[in-house]
Amino acid sequence: MFGTIEPEPLFKERETMAENLIIHDISMTLDNEMVSYPKDVPYRRQLQRDIEEGENSNVSFVEMSAHTGSHVDSPRHYYPKGYGV
Numbered sequence: 001m002f003g004t005i006e007p008e009p010l011f012k013e014r015e016t017m018a019e020n021l022i023i024h025d026i027s028m029t030l031d032n033e034m035v036s037y038p039k040d041v042p043y044r045r046q047l048q049r050d051i052e053e054g055e056n057s058n059v060s061f062v063e064m065s066a067h068t069g070s071h072v073d074s075p076r077h078y079y080p081k082g083y084g085v
Contacts, residue, residue: 028069040065 028034036042043064049055075082 026070030064030069034069036065037067040067043068 030043030045032044034043041064044062046061047058048061049057049059051058072085074085076084
């Protein structure tokens, strides 16, 4: 049904590099009670539709800063000409 696309040479190099990597999941669970960085928009999840209330699906509204929970800062975060993620 779908065709196969050959990866770019850069991706092949990354694939070889990844064979010896161990990935440690440091993800934080997001919840409405978590601490946020001062002046950042705090994490907020609000249920818009709820199966338990008779809706056909659960739908949420999520609002948060890019600094919420586990994240990566690139040099551009502090240096105007730094590279981004």
